[in-house]
Amino acid sequence: MAGHNQQSTTNQPASRKPEGVMKHLISFAIMIVLTALAFYLVATDVVPEGWVLPLIIIFAAIQVFLQLFTFMHLDQKGSGYYTLFIMAGILIAVVSAVGIILM
């Protein structure tokens, strides 16, 4: 371990699954398309008015999923801290939202 000049970052697995560029590019493309689609739905009358809101919420959910798993590597090992902080964030957001809406 001579010349060991960087502090170890804990809880990181030594080797990671190699991942292709394609996966990222495809996710990125899907996210761009979904964003554009959301704007398109709001700006035009392609779908009935009642459908617009549920549809863009579904698009948003897909994007969150892609963001977390493709770009933030939540599917890999050693993501305990991320999960902890994301869960804490969701909990606080839910409490705040429920507080505002119901109270």
Place this chain on the structure above:
Amino acid sequence: MGTLIVLLVLALFLTAIFTGGYNKDFLDRVKTSKVWDWLTTVDHKKIAILYFMSGFFFFIVGGIEALFMRLQLIVPHNDLFVGDTFNELLTMHGTTMIFLAAMPMIFGLMNAIVPLQIGARDVAFPFVNALGFWLFFAGGLLLNLSWIFGGAPDAGWTSYTSLALNEYSPGPGIDYYVLGLQISGIGTLIGGLNFLVTIINLRAPGMTYLRMPLFTWTSFVTSALILFAFPALTVALLLLMFDRLFGANFFDYTMGGSTVIWQHLFWIFGHPEVYIVILPAFGVMSEVISTFSKKRLFGYTSMVFATVLIGFLGFMVWVHHMFTVGLGPVSNSLFAVATMAIAVPTGIKVFNWLFTMWGGEIRFTTAMLFAVGFIPTFVMGGMTGVMLALPPADYQYQDSYFVVAHFHYVLVGGTVFGMFAGAYYWWPKMFGKLLDEKLGKFHFWTFLIGFHLTFFPQHFLGLFGMPRRVFTYQSGVGLETINLISTIGVFGMTIGTLAFIYNIYKTFKVEAQAPADPWNGRTLEWAIPSPPPEYNFAQLPRVRGLDPFWLEKQAGNKGMTPAEPLGSIHMPSPSYLPVLMSLGFFIAGFGFIARGNYAVGILGLIVVVITMFMRSFEQDHGYHIEPEEIEDANKGVQA
């Protein structure tokens, strides 16, 4: 645009004049100058000094604003600062003290001490650290320039809508508030993230979570609170910006918006914010009391648990700032119960501090005096807090001086005392010199007495019916004497602060260097020289338990046992990009405040994007310090 070019040329001229003329060595001379060194530093110890000193500067600015307000209120029907000016003073006092004084002073201490306490060589992202400071500074500067250009914000530090909308607050005042806080808020957010990553990843071998000193623990929880609370402020400010600058109607109820949403968003941020500023002070107190009682902190695990619990509950109580809005009895009672629950972990902490001192070998240094003075003061603030947490009683107290007295007892008695204690305790570690103890004690006593003289009578002002945020009051209704006493008290705090400034000045003049361990300390930061070398630890220490340095001293060792052989140390290179990027944000902020002409605003954003691009494609892997240099430096210290 033309103005910008003129300013740029002027700046170049001035630099040339001060560095000795413009010739082919010009750039080299600039790069070797001290100013350039500080502008481009990514060293957490230098950034700590920048944070602490600029925070202290804004503390003085906010203090002067407070002094002006108390001078106006010294007698009834005074006409020193009337109407709008008084509103500007009270708004800027609150905003400056919370965002520009308390936060940076806390970040200053965190930067200086947390990496040393966990045995790290720097924070996880040194560049982001520098960027965080410069963004805070750009935002703070922008906010305070409002005094000169167009009038300061005047809707209170909470900036409630509808008062803060264009209709009732024309002029650029609130725009300065919105954009200044937005910019400094980005800085705080990335600073908080940085400390989370640092504490999770960069702990020395053997430094488990339950061996971390309490200041590190409170910094960790504070950073998590920043991560979750600041986005709410960002969103609130963004919505207000759209309402004010681009004609949106988020808060205008006549157009289908909601006024109360601002209050919700502001307090979802604002309540955790008060825990953000108090928790690190708790951490400082725990370190100081433990060191100067020469005892291990009583109930360490319960202290950690209480800290986490306070952090968690901090998000569940924001509606107690809105009891009188009319949200209904169910909501009010729910949040009242949650609020009173916070008294439990806080009480655990207070008793733990008392039990730490119990039977200890107490030394009353200035830092310890501030810590001991903090306990009763903070408990009084907590008591009035529980009183305010009762909705029926709150209907009587709300918007009166009772509230003012309450939050000054917790914020000054908690945070400010904490920061002063931390300053006296860690000054040798930050600057390599010991602050004068005699002046320090003078500072403590004048400040403590002045503080209680100012704010204790304000409880009664509130109970007698004096509303907060008013610039005058009637004579003959029993408010004269109390107001006079309150104003006299401010002079005590002023004298104390002046003594501190003189102490800093005097300490810089003193030649004598502080020893590495002046207080017989317990934690890792005292195991290395004061001030530490830029790489902090030549060899990372092995941590064997809580209070690691104390354990080694008890075992008869001179220093920490190294956990690694001496090797070359990787260091990050300094960078001018943080300053440049913050300057871009600053220009953009000014451009949008100027309204109507977005050219300057967009120009500023272009600067931001360009600097981000430069950062992304920069090929800079830092440099290494070789073992020989480290050994030479160590000999120099011992000789």
